[in-house]
Amino acid sequence: MFELKNVSRRFGNKLAVDSVTLDIPQGQMVGVIGRSGAGKSTLLRMINRLADPSSGSIHFAGTEVSKLRGRALRSWQRDCAMIFQQFNLVPRLDVLTNVMLGRLNQRSTMLSLLAIFSREERIEAIAALERLGIEQTALQMAGTLSGGQQQRVAIARALMQQPKMMLADEPIASLDPLNAKIVMDALRDINEREGITVITNLHTLDTARNYCERIVGMAAGRVVFDGKPAELTAEAVKEIYGTDKDGAGIDETMTSTAINLSDPSAQGAASPSAGPQPLALAGL
Template identity: 85%
Template structure:
């Protein structure tokens, strides 16, 4: 099912945050959106999820005009279009398992939601999601006691519980160290490849976008100024997205790098880590 933005614009008073953006994304792509702070990346994702409404233009998915949905139809779209936030948006006082189970609320009746009644099948689904992300041992801990990397993996597990058709991730690794950033990005790529779910993620590091995304969209001042595969993201394209420094030189990508040199390693979402790296991941998570 194709996802499409048609001349989508968002204004805040006199300021235009997103300016006439038109993009088509086929089902199953992993797309990275890059750009400077204030370029419109977060506003774009929030409009896709309908946390904010477009000022003009329209949003479409599988023949449905998402931008016109209301009531139950809108809630169903927000269920199908899972959102992962930089701040994790967990309930700190609740245990991890319950936080993950909250991803099922839009699949349930109002009465059972109010009574917080989850079935045995749903609890098994939640534990399986935590196991997939390598944090099943935290299931009964309060979410507020976890590290940032663990909390972001809980947020991804909660998103999986929505059984989404699309996953939006707004700067999911911005506050994480390099090892946890790798674990989170590996998990998102695993979801994209294993389930064929479209993943659109805002990223502030060029190396991450190049390494994980098959398509990169570059934004500047609310406009899309680049849209293509990583190999076409040339120095000239990067300069158009990020501008130049005071001396007119281009951006040094190493300044934004979050890469970590772990030869042949993978996260719990992919192939197993070696014993030494696994121990390090446990210690740093």
């Protein structure tokens, strides 16, 4: 069980996250929705301990995560992988090396920086790339890839951490609908096959409904909705997002990431497993 107990975060006089309490069982896929500035990203950063709570506590499997320091904190950040909207890859390094850097907290920093990896680590990284359908990019510089490809590399890097939990901070915000589907399919596959808890911030309601078994809605730093997708009614959406100047609720079609997959070629492109034959492992 992962627990947040009355967690708050202040930035000066601004209360970015206000007394959030959540219990998340292992293996859930949770979507966090809300307007910009609702506190979604700050919440994920506190879970990963990139930011410290101003008050309250965070617990995982009996350990108070919010008190961890030093090596114990680095171990938690290994177990709680973070995927960022901006990808956070090293553009001048090849894709394979970027993926293997997911082992940074499990080995010597100097060995990682010098790109000294074992054959087993290289094979595991290639397998992660194959799973995401981008093994053919292994030797390309990360900066030459499209946004969708870079996000899949970031997910492969997170898999290399062998995490117990995966956090994704608006992972599809800058992607087109096709790449958004590929990325969300990959996160759901990881959740279902490995049983890894996935918590993802999303700005599109249809994505949250289609992929997440539980949705948490935030407004002004507080949780104002916590339930199943079917329970996310028009009234609940209004409470999360508010209304326009005429009092009307949000038009969900404006945020839709739906794509038309009636074209067989589009279906093939949308599959994370589609692509060239696996890269040969000989000599790695």
